[in-house]
Amino acid sequence: MSLDTIPRTAYNEDHDAFRETVRRFMKEEVAPNADKWDEDKIVPKELWPKAGELGMLCPTVPEEYGGLGLDFGYNSIVNEEAAYYGGSPLGFSLQSDIVVNYLVQYGSEEQKQKWLPRLVSGETITAIAMTEPGIGSDLQSMQTTAKKDGNHYVLNGSKTYITNGQNADLVLVCAKTNPDAEKAWQGISIILVEADREGFERGRNLDKIGMDAADTSELFFNDVRVPMTNCLGEEGHGFIYLMSELPQERLSIAVSAQASAQKAFDLTVEFVKERKAFGKPVFNFQNTRFVLADLKTKLQVGWAHLDWAMNRHYEKKLTNEEGAAAKLWHTDLQWEIMDACLQLHGGAGYMNEYPIAKAWRAARVTRIFGGTNEIMKELIGRSL
Incomplete structure (x- = not known):
């Protein structure tokens, strides 16, 4: 399976070309080292300049500050490919999707000139x-x-x-x-x-x-x-600044959640076609196919909603409530899919040697960071 097989409306040909570069980086630089980095409990700093050379860090930074001046879609592609192919949390999204916006929007000219080129290149981690x-x-x-x-x-x-x-x-x-x-x-x-x-x-x-x-x-x-x-x-004015950048932060979380959910689903479809119970593949049981059909339908809806939210964000129309709703829905969906997919793996799903176990553990925090999903409901409720 591949993210390329999913019809998208938030990306153009330039985005697609960038995705090929990012995917190659994730497959060659990240995935082979993911297990070691898990053991070390840290991603080496040397990875950041490598990503910076390829334009993967802070692509929205204006050209006068060393960036590429691109739209948020390029950030999203890095997040999707990292979640789907990388297999390791890199910390890039915090810098590219959250921190850099504060400097671009509110930093002094001196602060921008000093820090933004370093964030883009990966020389500075924030x-x-x-x-x-x-x-x-x-x-x-x-x-x-x-x-x-x-x-x-x-x-x-x-x-x-x-x-x-x-x-x-x-x-x-x-x-x-x-x-x-x-x-x-x-x-x-x-x-x-x-x-x-x-x-x-x-x-x-x-x-x-x-x-x-x-x-x-x-x-x-x-x-x-x-x-x-x-x-x-x-x-x-710090509190005001923090609140003004929340829609993009929460959209970023939604993007990664959706991509990791898709990865878990694809892994599980492959697994149940190979795993046998009572002499036949688990996929041949109606319950398995019904569960997977339900998950596939929800993933299809999720991708459509994500593209809607991203297109809204391109136009600077994504509201705080819409960003909160995206974070709430996609992380809830991620957890539903992770849990169902682990169940379909049977006992193997509880073994850390299988990717689904690692993905399941990683998914739990997304309903907490960026504001808990209970807070998302409160924010949405206040707007009614």
């Missing part, structure tokens, strides 16, 4: 530090502060569950620059913190139940001094 121990993603309750001292901020606090935390050279840190603001969200700013700053420390590379190669860390800030020019955009 992370964004929002979540804190004990309060989860409730940004308004964050305890990390950035207090002014002359022409510097002094950061103190801790963050957790930070993707790319071990590899990151630059961290976008959400901190309170005005703890006394009338409304908590009004006092939040985003501060750029270079990883070589004194007082910045990486904690553990956290042990997860899935996505083993994705380094996920605790980060600590102990009197970390950074110049006030490292504030991204306007002081106190």
Whole structure:
């Protein structure tokens, strides 16, 4: 099976040519090393410049800052191919789909000139530090502060569950620059913190139940001094900036979820045609075919909806509620398909040596990160 066999409306011939390059990279550079990276609990930094050379990192960055100035479809192709052929979480989507947008939209000219070319080339790896121990993603309750001292901020606090935390050279840190603001969200700013700053420390590379190669860390800030020019955009506007970029972040999650669900389905169709029970292939049982028929139908609907959402995003019309709905539906679908496909593998599905087991474990977190699916329902419900 191949993603090429699925009719799509969100891509053109240029997208298709780019996909061939990305697929070759995933098959040659990523897939053969995926198991080792899982064991190491990290993807080597050397992979990033290789991806950068092929235009796979931050393809939407304007040309004047070293990018290709392309549309979000190119990001999506990287996400789809990584989910389908790569077999390893790479951390690219955090940089390309989330972090870089903050710099493009809200960074000063100096910040753009300094950082964007490095993000595009893979010379610099980024992370964004929002979540804190004990309060989860409730940004308004964050305890990390950035207090002014002359022409510097002094950061103190801790963050957790930070993707790319071990590899990151630059961290976008959400901190309170005005703890006394009338409304908590009004006092939040985003501060750029270079990883070589004194007082910045990486904690553990956290042990997860899935996505083993994705380094996920605790980060600590102990009197970390950074110049006030490292504030991204306007002081106190951080919460607004974060909320404005959520539709693309959640669409990105939906893209990867859909592609990984398709991969699980395709693997399972192949498996049940080979696995035998009571002297015949499992595929020959009506229940197997009915389950697969149901899943295939839902995947077909999923691809159509995903293209609708992507085309909306191209036109800058995708709303917060639509982005939330995409994240909710596609990650719920991903889990339904993963669980059904594992069941059809029988006992083999519970063995880590089979790809479905790894995919099943990795899928569990997608209903949590980017905002839990319960929060997605709340956001959608508020718009009714």
